[in-house]
Amino acid sequence: MPGQVLRRGDLSAAGQVAALAARHAEDSDAHRTLSPEVIEELIRVGFCRHFVPRRWGGVAGTFTELLAATATVGAGCTSAAWCASLAAGAGRLGAFLPEDGQRELWGEGPDALVVAGLTPTGTASEVPGGWLVRGEWRYVSGVESSDWAFVCGPGPESGQGPMFFLVPRADYRVLDTWFPTGMRGTGSNTVVVDGAFVPRHRAFLRESMWRGHSVGSTARCHTVPLRVASGLLFAAPALGAARGAIAAWSARLGGTRDPASGDRAAGHRDLAWAVGMADAAGLLLQRAAQVADQPSVTPLEAVRNPMDCALAVEHLVNAVQRLFRAAGTSGQFAGEPLQRFWRDVHFLASHAALRLGTASEPYGRQLAQTARGKAGGPDEAGGG
Template identity: 50%
Template sequence: MQTSVASSTAPGSRIEEAAFDVAKFASQQAESAERDRRLSAEAVEAVLDAGFARHFVPRRWAGDEGTFASLLQAVSVVGQGCTSMAWAASLTASLSRMAAYLPQQGRATLWADGPDTLIVGALMPLGRARRTDDGWQVSGTWPYVSVVDHADWALVCAVTTETVPRARFFALPRGSFRTDDTWTSMGMRGTGSNSLTAQEVWVADHLSFDRDTLVAGPAEGAEAACHRVPLKAVNGLCFAAPALGAARGALAVWSETTAPRFVSSSGGLSPSAATVLARSSGEIDAAALLLERVARAADQEEVSALTTTRSGRDCALAAELAVSAVDRLFAAAGTRAHQDGAPLQRHWRDVHTAAGHVVLAFDPAAEAYASQLFAGEG
């Protein structure tokens, strides 16, 4: 059975064209990334060279102002080689998009040396920010900041101490914060999602923006669709895309290593193996179709309140389908797949960790969708 990293002859964006080479490199470095619990400098450089950091950067600062469809395609390809590297690529693009919500002077500061600045982030408002005459004093600790050891800047969320508290984002340059080695996860070990701590870091006004601006949609002076969509319409996509890649990678490994053991005398697969293949590949295809719809709606700016909640539902459901498919493949592979270093068990661990992200929790997504659906009918 012929299986390999998926390819496409259709013209695409810069990251789509580079994704296949990045996927090959990702596959080669996956074991070392697991062992080191972080990506190597060479792996991060490959992500940047492929154009992931600049994908959503405004053209004014030499960025690509790319599409969500291109990001989904490229990330899922990289994920077939290494979910951790795909996760890094996806979040690198996503955080650059969020940085475009800074005031113009702040954007100029972050991309002063070019559009490939590596920005990491923490979206939960776990810090505190105190107003000063000319800026903010920011303190806090944010766990699970992926690729933080390689960051040029970090975009963190903190609650202000004003009379009426507000959640705001603050851009912190490398050197103004410390990282603590806290990432010991079962899956996606290579993401290096360690903790970031800032202590009384002064942040100028032009390096901060209100979180509600990002949630609502349009950035200041936004022209490209990628800078106009509300966060909840696309946030799940950047976490679900690596899970889709992991599922595709698991299917490729199973087809190459397990399926040949179940070839019948007629040349086909045994009924049980054929069922595993058909159901798992079907679920993976369904997950891809759901995510493609999310990306297409965002790229076309079809982002009504109902579409936004539907997109959240679709991302969560796609992650569940990816997990279901990989669980079935893993169970059918036998004890050989359980050995240290076996690629299938790595994909199995990775897809569970990726799908476990809070943004991909299905129950809250379902409740939001149902509430909006019935509100629209009321």
């Protein structure tokens, strides 16, 4: 409702954020970053605190709630939804820090804006009390407005897996390197750390996150294995983008402007097809979110979730593509929401976590293994 005061941590107010983000979407696209007003509202309604443990004032919320809120924001601006979802996901990493690290991150409140460089491209040299970290991490969304950054690097000890290091804003700089064709408003620039000291309480092994070995929290959002949940963070904005494209197309059919062909019946068919594809994708993502929120998952569910997310995004790309092509020349002008959603979903779908070929093979393998087990045949692990 207009004039309603947003309560901190209330993701149910995501619709108001969507309206604000939509008003700023063209400027965000042009300037390659979200406006400060949009960032503030994303924080205000609770995206940053959504996965923060309750003992630090957070919500320790569900993936189902985050999916719904992110998709709502995405209908107004895909870039805003992406930054919102990834801010929640990066904040979740804090639950794997030692207790003193969590206190430093959230001791003054749960709304710190955390970003993450997920690829282990940096280096860490062990020194008394911690590590000296240096390196560059590309494609860090929302970094200009961040308070902290998790950066990943190879473990300094032989045989040790990669580690995440939490670095305060004063210890990293940002290179303006984000010049993409889609998702332009995410401001996914490059983080540079020039030899920052990171104490031991601000680091953890990446394996802990993969396995869901959090510190001091038994909430499911902290104990769920990463592969069960990570695809949702990246797929949810695409669901919103498709809904935004459908709304833009519906406005054309509603009389404000005609579809390119002038054939309303064809426009209705395109609309019905796109809505059906988006609805199917939404159901896949809802199932994946419900699985991520369960107390435990089966081996089949664990590999089905990445598949569900990748397949959902495939459907969403096809839905937007159908409408964009049907819009003709008029839909391709700068400032038209439809062309922005089209650029965004195609760009988003290229993310490594959403590649259908990568996700489908483990799922197919597990399906075959499960079928053999039910039939009493040899399982794959036995080699027979």
